[in-house]
Amino acid sequence: MHQVVSPGEFQVAPRATPNRLARAWYLLTKTARSPTPYLMAFGILLWVFVYWLLCEGLKLPRFVKIPGPITVLSEWLSPHPQQGISIFTPEYYEHIYVSCRRIFIAFCIATSIGVPLGLVMGWSRTFRDYTFPILETLRPIPILAWVPLAILMFSGYETPVIFLATLASLYVTTLNTMLGVQSIDEVYFRAAGCLGSSRWDVFRHVVVPGALPFIFTGLQISIGVAWFSLVAAEMVSGDFGLGYLILSSYMNSVTVPMVIAMLTLGFVGWFTSAMVRFVGNRLMQWHARALALQGR
Amino acid sequence: MKRADASLEFNGSSGMPTRGALTIRDLVKIYDPEGVNIMAVDHCSMQITPGEFCMIVGPSGCGKTTLLNAIAGFHSITSGEIFLDDKLLCGPDKPIAAQGADRIVVFQNGALFPWKTLAENVAYGPMVQGVLSKRNALAKAHEMLAEAGLGEFGGKYPGEVSSGMARRAEIVRALINRPKVLLLDEPYRAMDGLTKSIMHEALLEIYDRTKVTIFFITHDLEEAIFLGDRVYVLTTRPCRLKKVVNVDIPRPRNYEVLSSEPFRLLVEETRDAVHEEAIKAFQLGERELA
Numbered sequence: 001m002h003q004v005v006s007p008g009e010f011q012v013a014p015r016a017t018p019n020r021l022a023r024a025w026y027l028l029t030k031t032a033r034s035p036t037p038y039l040m041a042f043g044i045l046l047w048v049f050v051y052w053l054l055c056e057g058l059k060l061p062r063f064v065k066i067p068g069p070i071t072v073l074s075e076w077l078s079p080h081p082q083q084g085i086s087i088f089t090p091e092y093y094e095h096i097y098v099s100c101r102r103i104f105i106a107f108c109i110a111t112s113i114g115v116p117l118g119l120v121m122g123w124s125r126t127f128r129d130y131t132f133p134i135l136e137t138l139r140p141i142p143i144l145a146w147v148p149l150a151i152l153m154f155s156g157y158e159t160p161v162i163f164l165a166t167l168a169s170l171y172v173t174t175l176n177t178m179l180g181v182q183s184i185d186e187v188y189f190r191a192a193g194c195l196g197s198s199r200w201d202v203f204r205h206v207v208v209p210g211a212l213p214f215i216f217t218g219l220q221i222s223i224g225v226a227w228f229s230l231v232a233a234e235m236v237s238g239d240f241g242l243g244y245l246i247l248s249s250y251m252n253s254v255t256v257p258m259v260i261a262m263l264t265l266g267f268v269g270w271f272t273s274a275m276v277r278f279v280g281n282r283l284m285q286w287h288a289r290a291l292a293l294q295g296r
Numbered sequence: 297m298k299r300a301d302a303s304l305e306f307n308g309s310s311g312m313p314t315r316g317a318l319t320i321r322d323l324v325k326i327y328d329p330e331g332v333n334i335m336a337v338d339h340c341s342m343q344i345t346p347g348e349f350c351m352i353v354g355p356s357g358c359g360k361t362t363l364l365n366a367i368a369g370f371h372s373i374t375s376g377e378i379f380l381d382d383k384l385l386c387g388p389d390k391p392i393a394a395q396g397a398d399r400i401v402v403f404q405n406g407a408l409f410p411w412k413t414l415a416e417n418v419a420y421g422p423m424v425q426g427v428l429s430k431r432n433a434l435a436k437a438h439e440m441l442a443e444a445g446l447g448e449f450g451g452k453y454p455g456e457v458s459s460g461m462a463r464r465a466e467i468v469r470a471l472i473n474r475p476k477v478l479l480l481d482e483p484y485r486a487m488d489g490l491t492k493s494i495m496h497e498a499l500l501e502i503y504d505r506t507k508v509t510i511f512f513i514t515h516d517l518e519e520a521i522f523l524g525d526r527v528y529v530l531t532t533r534p535c536r537l538k539k540v541v542n543v544d545i546p547r548p549r550n551y552e553v554l555s556s557e558p559f560r561l562l563v564e565e566t567r568d569a570v571h572e573e574a575i576k577a578f579q580l581g582e583r584e585l586a
Contacts, residue, residue: 193370
């Protein structure tokens with residue numbers, strides 16, 4: 001006999017949820033069995049070896065002035081560096097701190113202007129019509145072209161540098177946020193309308209969360225761009241910071257601190273990007289979980 | 297009925313349904329995408345009674361979705377009028393209906409907000425309308441999800457559950473607002489046959505409890521006869537009403553109906569009408585309009 005089954009009578013088998021420790025261990029062993037970590041380690045070693053070979057092994061003519069990995073590393077870790085900068089000198093941390101502070105301020109200003117601006121631009125056609133041409137004209141101007149203007153406009157070392165870094169990341173954040181709003185499927189606006197939303201409800205419950213994945217992609221790019229323009233700005237105008245360190249080392253013909261500053265920039269930039277990604281994943285549980293289900 | 301739940305019985309389940317009469321009178325819709333007028337709907341009239349399970353069938357691109365868009369208030373109409381009970385939704389002086397929670401659409405590919413959990417999705421309507429506080433709305437949402445067999449999934453995001461469950465949750469999200477009409481736009485199109493049959497039974501069960509008026513667009517004739525009280529066959533573009541098939545198979549229905557003689561005859565009757573139009577549509581060979 002075939003019976004109509006009412007939906008309430010469906011029995012769903014309880015899913016076993018492994019505890020966090022077991023899950024972490026499982027993921028760790030799974031990673032250890034996959035080739036990924038070994039390939040990564042081998043890749044790094046290979047690149048460092050090539051670097052060493054060029055500068056210190058073969059001493060090729062073009063690389064003669066470039067400090068090799070052993071020179072850089074021994075200087076970097078030395079308590080009494082010959083050329084002034086190592087992990088034991090307070091100036092090293094002063095440079096990092098100053099750059100990070102500038103990035104933090106610039107990123108915060110750019111985000112707090114860029115995200116609301118982009119949201120409104122994506123949401124309101126009228127506002128977009130007013131503002132988009134200006135944004136598109138200003139955006140292609142390279143940040144270095146703004147340097148003289150920034151120095152004329154702002155006094156001191158600090159504000160011009162922050163201004164330039166802010167400007168660079170502002171464009172990226174605004175544009176990505178706007179594209180994020182435009183990427184939201186029309187069907188969600190319709191569904192929200194059917195369910196009796198006011199315009200403000202639509203903004204809060206559809207526009208903002210719907211644009212978040214794009215916003216955070218934009219923020220990751222924006223923090224990278226902020227570093228890029230910060231270093232450029234510090235080279236032109238500055239008294240401290242990693243960009244300043246690179247240029248002043250070059251001026252003083254000390255090459256090792258130059259390379260140390262470059263590598264430090266790489267690591268710090270990577271770290272800030274990862275932080276933005278982390279915050280994004282925390283804010284977008286739905287997105288992170290959907291990606292996890294796809295095995296990404 | 298086993299469970300005595302007041303939340304899902306709102307359209308006179310004890311007697312005759314009283315809400316949700318949908319009157320479409322001389323509806324005309326002309327699209328003008330590239331300076332060339334295309335008539336999508338041509339003086340189409342329909343009278344849908346309160347609590348009717350009405351199935352709309354017609355060839356691809358015939359204007360079924362245009363009808364739904366006009367009722368829901370997504371698109372304007374050119375002339376004619378649509379009434380819901382005694383309220384004018386759109387007419388001569390009001391080309392586009394105001395969107396409202398008395399007519400809720402369940403979309404073809406699903407439109408649960410992916411950034412909200414199933415419970416938050418269901419609670420959304422009463423919350424933004426100010427009917428319930430956020431807390432009470434969530435409590436009610438959990439309760440209604442449990443009634444629909446989704447009790448454990450209230451905290452999951454739509455991306456984490458199967459499409460069948462998501463679609464069921466979407467129907468719950470609509471029903472929590474006690475709509476007068478539920479508008480479904482080929483909601484089970486992308487599903488496999490087995491899932492579809494489970495969805496049909498669940499929808500029938502919901503309908504038997506709520507007696508909400510259902511406006512259901514489909515291509516699938518067997519689905520139309522199995523679910524509906526009446527099947528409205530539409531002509532190819534411009535869309536007009538071609539034929540109304542009364543389905544006098546008693547409720548509650550189950551899958552045994554599918555192999556019965558009256559069912560087979562009704563499907564045949566409908567197929568003849570639709571096939572004729574499908575051939576015309578095919579020969580026209582025009583691209584579907586949105």
